[in-house]
Amino acid sequence: MIAPTTASSATHAAPAPSPLLQLDQIGRRRAGRVAVSGLSLSLQSGQVLGLLGVNGAGKSTTLSMIAGALAPDQGTIRLNGVDFVEHPELARQLLGWLPERAPQWPELTVREHLLTHGRLRGMPGATARSAAAAALERFELAPLARRLAGVLSQGQRQRLGLACALLHRPALLVLDEPANALDPVQVAALRRILREEAANGTAVILSTHVLAEVTAVCDRVAILHEGSLRHDGPLTADLERRFFDIAMNDARGKTAA
Amino acid sequence: MTALAITRLELRRLFVRPLGWILGALTLAELAWRFVLLLGSFLASQIKLAALPGGPGYTDIVAIPTLSSMLTGSMLPFGVAELALLIVPLLTMSAIAGERSNGTLPLLFAAGLPASRIVLGKYLALLIWLLLWLLLALAMQLSLAGTTHLDWGKLAAAVLGLALALAALTAVGLACSTFAPHPAIAATTSLLLGLALWIVNLGARLAGIDNGLFNWLAMSTHLENLLRGLVSTADVLWFVLLIAVSLSLATRRLAAEREHN
Numbered sequence: 328m329i330a331p332t333t334a335s336s337a338t339h340a341a342p343a344p345s346p347l348l349q350l351d352q353i354g355r356r357r358a359g360r361v362a363v364s365g366l367s368l369s370l371q372s373g374q375v376l377g378l379l380g381v382n383g384a385g386k387s388t389t390l391s392m393i394a395g396a397l398a399p400d401q402g403t404i405r406l407n408g409v410d411f412v413e414h415p416e417l418a419r420q421l422l423g424w425l426p427e428r429a430p431q432w433p434e435l436t437v438r439e440h441l442l443t444h445g446r447l448r449g450m451p452g453a454t455a456r457s458a459a460a461a462a463l464e465r466f467e468l469a470p471l472a473r474r475l476a477g478v479l480s481q482g483q484r485q486r487l488g489l490a491c492a493l494l495h496r497p498a499l500l501v502l503d504e505p506a507n508a509l510d511p512v513q514v515a516a517l518r519r520i521l522r523e524e525a526a527n528g529t530a531v532i533l534s535t536h537v538l539a540e541v542t543a544v545c546d547r548v549a550i551l552h553e554g555s556l557r558h559d560g561p562l563t564a565d566l567e568r569r570f571f572d573i574a575m576n577d578a579r580g581k582t583a584a
Numbered sequence: 585m586t587a588l589a590i591t592r593l594e595l596r597r598l599f600v601r602p603l604g605w606i607l608g609a610l611t612l613a614e615l616a617w618r619f620v621l622l623l624g625s626f627l628a629s630q631i632k633l634a635a636l637p638g639g640p641g642y643t644d645i646v647a648i649p650t651l652s653s654m655l656t657g658s659m660l661p662f663g664v665a666e667l668a669l670l671i672v673p674l675l676t677m678s679a680i681a682g683e684r685s686n687g688t689l690p691l692l693f694a695a696g697l698p699a700s701r702i703v704l705g706k707y708l709a710l711l712i713w714l715l716l717w718l719l720l721a722l723a724m725q726l727s728l729a730g731t732t733h734l735d736w737g738k739l740a741a742a743v744l745g746l747a748l749a750l751a752a753l754t755a756v757g758l759a760c761s762t763f764a765p766h767p768a769i770a771a772t773t774s775l776l777l778g779l780a781l782w783i784v785n786l787g788a789r790l791a792g793i794d795n796g797l798f799n800w801l802a803m804s805t806h807l808e809n810l811l812r813g814l815v816s817t818a819d820v821l822w823f824v825l826l827i828a829v830s831l832s833l834a835t836r837r838l839a840a841e842r843e844h845n
Contacts, residue, residue, distance in 0.1 A: 391694075395696060396691075398843045415693075415696045416696040418695060418696035422696075424691075426691070430688045434600035435600075443592070446586070446589035446592065447586060447589050
């Protein structure tokens with residue numbers, strides 16, 4: 328029996344808590360090429376990690392593996408100390424995921440989406456209904472509750488995706504380009520929500536190629552380049568220089584070769 | 585239970601999309617027309633039939649032929665069984681292939697659902713839709729149950745046969761949807777496989793081969809017995825076997841997709 332760890336219990340754990348998420352040398356090939364290779368990192372409850380990288384760096388593949396949508400070819404992913412690949416059902420309680428472009432079922436209304444996500448995560452009917460009602464309010468989706476997801480704007484879809492990811496109060500939130508298509512007001516609201524979640528003990532991983540997004544909400548940064556981890560450390564003032572060094576030096580190296 | 589959450593999701597998708605309603609309306613209209621034509625011919629020949637001792641009645645001339653033209657042939661070629669060959673591929677094509685092209689399949693994987701529950705949930709939803717459709721088609725024959733003599737045993741065997749045929753075709757369609765990258769390819773493959781299963785013995789006979797294997801492989805062989813009112817374990821097992829093989833293949837393919845795609 329795997330006991331789920333709630334955000335609050337993780338916050339009040341022993342002085343040196345084991346990491347909520349532990350990636351150990353994970354790798355994955357996609358479409359015949361190495362998308363991610365030998366990636367190791369860990370994350371504690373309440374931390375906000377920004378996963379930076381240029382397009383094609385392997386961010387989405389990494390997040391898909393962490394979210395349980397893809398199995399790694401090599402390495403292990405441990406969630407709360409338990410092998411996540413062996414126990415994918417852990418995702419039901421511990422993980423919330425917003426994939427890139429926030430895919431949704433066009434035939435479902437906004438409210439039905441939230442209820443469906445609740446049921447898929449094993450929430451009882453009454454709990455799912457009250458969680459859906461709270462999410463509609465929190466993400467300002469109440470006026471759209473009866474609208475079909477197929478007719479929502481990309482910004483509205485993004486908000487709905489985030490509401491679905493947070494519906495069951497996960498201990499780990501995995502967000503792939505969450506600020507895509509959001510207007511500046513919505514971006515500010517997103518940042519506020521992420522800070523609130525982190526303050527409540529939720530660990531957050533967000534991938535982006537927008538540096539400002541990272542500096543606004545993250546306390547730690549990992550830079551991926553061509554599928555491997557090139558930097559992992561706290562947020563510092565020289566992030567931009569470091570990011571361009573990794574991306575541009577590599578490009579120069581290739582040109583020289 | 586999360587398989588039921590998938591069933592609810594799939595049912596909602598089926599009922600919101602116009603395709604299901606259009607298919608339902610068109611096929612039921614065709615069946616109603618077929619029913620009226622068969623009923624007309626039955627009424628016209630009723631006196632002649634009454635003179636025959638143990639001659640065919642309403643069940644043989646109207647009720648069963650409305651379900652399938654396999655035994656009698658008809659002015660309109662499509663009974664429930666023949667229509668099922670056409671509509672099941674269209675209904676099942678989007679079950680998994682649609683999720684894949686929509687980008688929502690990873691959401692189901694990320695919810696920690698094993699492939700078997702995704703397949704089972706989708707299968708149940710499709711089956712519910714098709715059994716409702718069968719029930720509506722049956723309502724026509726049953727509407728005259730109070731005024732005519734209905735052979736309940738024979739009708740029940742025929743309905744069992746059709747329900748099994750629908751369940752088997754749905755499982756094949758779902759497997760095709762799991763393997764195909766796009767819904768249209770899934771529908772085409774499913775239609776071709778359904779037709780092949782239906783007439784494999786006929787094709788073999790035309791090629792000069794008439795042996796037990798081809799007859800056993802053909803769905804029509806097993807359905808024909810049930811439509812005649814003959815329920816045998818061997819026929820029922822044939823359908824159960826086809827369902828089990830198709831759903832297993834679908835589950836394995838879906839599990840492999842998460843592992844290797």
